[in-house]
Amino acid sequence: MNLQKTYTVDEAQKKLERYCAYQERCHKEVKAKLLEMRMIPEAIDQIIVHLIGHNYLNEERFAKTFVRGKFRIKKWGKNRLVSELKHRDISRYAIESALKEIDETEYDLTLDNLIKKRLGQVKENNVYRKKRKVADYALYRGWESHLVYEKLKQYI
Structure with a gap:
């Protein structure tokens, strides 16, 4: 027996307006939410167009x-x-x-602070292993390798 609530287009539209007003959402999240609500493709397209038109979705x-x-x-x-x-x-x-929202000096300073902090946290006597662990940490967080290794040369 299926007990999931069904929604009309207007109800789903109002619900998604609140969903998008609460926090910025991407199109993929909104579409996933509508699919979760079991809306048909035509209704999904109509609701997404409405949300974009009324600036809920950008x-x-x-x-x-x-x-x-x-x-x-x-x-x-x-x-x-x-x-x-x-x-x-x-x-x-x-x-x-x-x-372009990221200021380059702030970006450089953030990486600098991240490397310094991680160097203090890594308890490793071997310099090469320590360097590798810090580099892996920064690379996992998405920092460019040439910037990471440049910073590590400054500190080790």
Whole structure:
């Protein structure tokens, strides 16, 4: 017996308006939510067009917000940010526009602080292993390898 609630287009539209007003969303998240609500493809397209038309859904605004947040809070590098945005099917233009939100001096300073902090945390006597562990940590977070190794040369 199927007990999942069904929605009319208007009900689903109102629900998605609240969903998008609460937090920036990408098209992929909204489409997934509508599929979860068991909406038909024609209704999904109609609701997404409505959300875009009424500025509830904006891919470029989502990308900019995502980049600012993940960079400042999680200290992600550009490689990781681009990868995550591509995973969410964000356009190349929106990705490039969002990456311009990051100030280059702030970017460099953040990597510098990240490397210093991690060097203090890694308890390894062998210099090469320590360097490798710190580099792996920074690379996993999406920092460009040439920048990571340049910073490590300064400190080790």
